[in-house]
Amino acid sequence: MRSYILPAAHLPANTIATSFLAKFQSSGPQSRTQLLDANQLHLLARTLGRSSLDSGSYSHDEGSSNVSPPPSLSTPVPPGYHLVYFTPDFVENELGADGTDTSYNPDSPFTRRMWAGGEVLWPRSADGNPNLLRVGQKVRETTRVLSAEAKTVRKTGEEMIVVGVEKEFSNEHGVAVLGRRNWIFRKALPPPSSPAPSVSSSMSPSTSHLTRASASPISSNGNFHSRTFVQSPVTLFRFSALTFNPHKIHYSLPWARDVEGHKDIVVHGPLNLILMLDLWRDVQGRKADAAAATAEQGGPVPKSISYRATSPLYAGDEYQVVMQDGSDAAQLQILGPGGVVAMKAEIRG
Numbered sequence: 001m002r003s004y005i006l007p008a009a010h011l012p013a014n015t016i017a018t019s020f021l022a023k024f025q026s027s028g029p030q031s032r033t034q035l036l037d038a039n040q041l042h043l044l045a046r047t048l049g050r051s052s053l054d055s056g057s058y059s060h061d062e063g064s065s066n067v068s069p070p071p072s073l074s075t076p077v078p079p080g081y082h083l084v085y086f087t088p089d090f091v092e093n094e095l096g097a098d099g100t101d102t103s104y105n106p107d108s109p110f111t112r113r114m115w116a117g118g119e120v121l122w123p124r125s126a127d128g129n130p131n132l133l134r135v136g137q138k139v140r141e142t143t144r145v146l147s148a149e150a151k152t153v154r155k156t157g158e159e160m161i162v163v164g165v166e167k168e169f170s171n172e173h174g175v176a177v178l179g180r181r182n183w184i185f186r187k188a189l190p191p192p193s194s195p196a197p198s199v200s201s202s203m204s205p206s207t208s209h210l211t212r213a214s215a216s217p218i219s220s221n222g223n224f225h226s227r228t229f230v231q232s233p234v235t236l237f238r239f240s241a242l243t244f245n246p247h248k249i250h251y252s253l254p255w256a257r258d259v260e261g262h263k264d265i266v267v268h269g270p271l272n273l274i275l276m277l278d279l280w281r282d283v284q285g286r287k288a289d290a291a292a293a294t295a296e297q298g299g300p301v302p303k304s305i306s307y308r309a310t311s312p313l314y315a316g317d318e319y320q321v322v323m324q325d326g327s328d329a330a331q332l333q334i335l336g337p338g339g340v341v342a343m344k345a346e347i348r349g
Helices: 013-027 038-048 233-242 253-259 269-285
Strands: 030-035 110-121 138-152 159-171 174-187 219-221 224-230 304-309 318-325 329-335 341-348
Touching (some): 013 138, 038 233, 110 159
Antiparallel strands (some): 219 224, 224 318, 304 341
């Protein structure tokens, strides 16, 4: 009897997930080193509109240059800002149709990647202090694939594969940051029946494409704190450039709308992760018991954050980062238009 090997596109999702996990477990962890340069942090502060790395003030006013100069050597990397280092480095012809790098993709058809959530930890030494990443350090990133599991959405019956990845960032003193993230891989979309219209011919003047990026001051009421944001297409493009993220949903309106079915270009999950951490450290930095946190120590650094994305946000959306400060942990939500929860998080200090 002749045997046949099914093409990957026709294999069950659990078979593809098992094969993917076996491949990466057999190849072992992947490591690379990088020098943490000051310019990357400086450009991120510019992109976020923060007046300085350790300041809770923002300045998005037209013509404003109220941003501090590039940080000096040994300046601590604020919590979450490590995400602009160790970016993908693939040439364009190695990218997927949606622009994403395919280094950790399961086999076809599960090639549409989404960052669903995860956790980040900042380990403490024996004396209780964090091991801070600093400008000028040579840092090693080690990536491990932890899991790959087939899932089915109950309401729609859609199959997907959830991949768990761990990234460890170590300097000369040991592990400084440990990040675990879950990527959801959905089936590739069929090509559009007709070419996507160009941006100029398809775009009508809309609030999302006329509104500049903005961020409000912290609003506080007891243990509740919030900050309101609107992200412009320019901000999203800059964040994509800083993280070398070529995923088209963040900058190509025809792709985001006509292929992926979004109403506009999509705000990055990692960008909102940084905004949640910024709100936490800005609130903590204003407390009397945080006065001892000097610039040398880098200000407040949490022990961990766990987070989960639940709904997309788009350029031009006004949304709030809301935090309830507790004795052991802070609970955070990002609320989009209509009060829809876009992301949830818990930060432990």
